Amino acid sequence: MGRGRQSRTTANDEPVRVVATPYEWCDPRTIKPREWVYGRSIQRGHLRAVVAQGAAGKTILSVAEALAMVTGRNLLGQDVPGGPKRVWLWNLEDDREELSRIIQAACKHWGITAADIGGRLFVDSALDGAILKLATSTAAEGLVINRPLVGALTDELLARGVDYFHVDPFVSSHAANESDNMEIDAIAKEWALVGKNAKCGIGLAHHVSKAGAAEATALSARGAVALINACRSVLVLNRMTEDEAKKYGIEQERRRRYFRTYDDKNNRAPPSDDSDWFRMVSVSLDNAAPDDADTGGDNMGVVVPWSPPDAFEGVTVDHLRRVQALIADGEYKDHPTSKPWAGEAIAEVLGLSTEKGAVADRAKITGILKTWIDNGALKRVQKRDPQKREDRWYVEVGEAPL
Structure with missing residues (x-):
C-alpha cells in the first residue's frame, strides 16, 4: 500500500493516517458492465x-x-x-x-x-x-x-x-x-x-x-x-x-x-x-x-x-423540377407576406394551401422552401421591385437537381 501524509491532530488531538490505494490493473473484459x-x-x-x-x-x-x-x-x-x-x-x-x-x-x-x-x-x-x-x-x-x-x-x-x-x-x-x-x-x-x-x-x-x-x-x-x-x-x-x-x-x-x-x-x-x-x-x-x-x-x-412531421414526406425530385420551372417563369418573392410568395409555387405543385388557417400546410411549405434554399436548389436574390420601387428579396432557381 502507498503512504499518505499523516495529519498532525484532529479536533480531539487524535492522530489520523491517510493511505493512498494503488490502482490494480485488470483486463477490461472482466469489468462488470x-x-x-x-x-x-x-x-x-x-x-x-x-x-x-x-x-x-x-x-x-x-x-x-x-x-x-x-x-x-x-x-x-x-x-x-x-x-x-x-x-x-x-x-x-x-x-x-x-x-x-x-x-x-x-x-x-x-x-x-x-x-x-x-x-x-x-x-x-x-x-x-x-x-x-x-x-x-x-x-x-x-x-x-x-x-x-x-x-x-x-x-x-x-x-x-x-x-x-x-x-x-x-x-x-x-x-x-x-x-x-x-x-x-x-x-x-x-x-x-x-x-x-x-x-x-x-x-x-x-x-x-x-x-x-x-x-x-x-x-x-x-x-x-x-x-x-x-x-x-x-x-x-x-x-x-x-x-x-x-x-x-x-x-x-x-x-x-x-x-x-x-x-x-x-x-x-x-x-x-x-x-x-x-x-x-x-x-x-x-x-x-x-x-x-x-x-x-x-x-x-x-x-x-410523437414525431415531428417530415416536410419532405411524399416529395420527389420531380416535384422540385416542377417548382423550379414555375419559379423560373415568374417573379416570386422570399417573404411569405409578399405576393407572389415563392411558397405558392410549392403549394401549386404539391396541392397544398397557403391560406392563413392552413397551419400544417404552411409549415410544410416553409420547411421545404428553407431546405431547398439552404441546399442551393433555389436561391435568394436581392433586386429592385418595380412596383414598390425598392430592393426586395426574391427567390430564383439555383442548381439543377441531380
Whole structure:
C-alpha cells in the first residue's frame, strides 16, 4: 500500500493516517458492465433527476415510464433491458386517488391489465399519510439525516426487489435549505447511497426556477446546483414553443399538449442530438356518476410518443423540377407576406394551401422552401421591385437537381 501524509491532530488531538490505494490493473473484459434499468436513462445504483416546468407533464411521464418498466414493454421508445422491472412511485403532491386516475387512464390507453403489471408496481402518497422526509435542517442542529428512515427505506427496497424508486418532487422529500449547496449535496449523496445499497435506480423529480421558465435546462433546476452535479443523468422536459408549433404546423391552442425531453447531463451513455417528442392524449375513465352519465366521467392526459412531421414526406425530385420551372417563369418573392410568395409555387405543385388557417400546410411549405434554399436548389436574390420601387428579396432557381 502507498503512504499518505499523516495529519498532525484532529479536533480531539487524535492522530489520523491517510493511505493512498494503488490502482490494480485488470483486463477490461472482466469489468462488470453498467446495469441499465430503462433504456440508457436509468442506471441501477445511480441518481437521475427529471427537471421540468410546472404542469409540463413530468408526473404523467413518470407513470408511463413506470408502466413500461413493470410490463417490460417499449411504450415510449425505450427498451427495458432484461424484461419487466419492479417500480415504486412515491408522490408527495398528489393523493392516491388522483394517481389512480393517471395510472388507470394510461393502462386503458395502452391496453395494460392487472396481469400485465403482475404486482410489480408500488405507489405511495404523502397526502395519504406516507410521509417522506430524508433530512431536516434547523439553526440549532444544522442538517440531520433521518437515519431510521434511510435504513427502513433501504430494507424495503431490497425486500421488494425494487429496480427503480421515483420521488416526486425532490423538494418535498426534505426540510433543508434548497439553496444551500452543502446541505443539498449531502442529501443527494444520501439518496445515491440508498440507490447503491438497495441496488436500484433513484429518480428525483424537480422543478425549474422562475428564471428558467422559458427554456428549461439542467441548470434551470431550482435551488442549489449540487443536486444536478450529483446525478448521473438529468432528463429535461420542455413544452412546445410558439416557434416550434409554427414549424411543425401545430395550432397554437393545441401546442401545450406537446413536450420534448432530452438528457442534459448524460455522462454515462452516448449523447443524443435529438429531443424525444411526446404528446398528451385525452382518455376518458368512464367513471361518471349515475346522475351525470352524459359527461363520460374524468378525462385524463396520457403520454404517447410523437414525431415531428417530415416536410419532405411524399416529395420527389420531380416535384422540385416542377417548382423550379414555375419559379423560373415568374417573379416570386422570399417573404411569405409578399405576393407572389415563392411558397405558392410549392403549394401549386404539391396541392397544398397557403391560406392563413392552413397551419400544417404552411409549415410544410416553409420547411421545404428553407431546405431547398439552404441546399442551393433555389436561391435568394436581392433586386429592385418595380412596383414598390425598392430592393426586395426574391427567390430564383439555383442548381439543377441531380
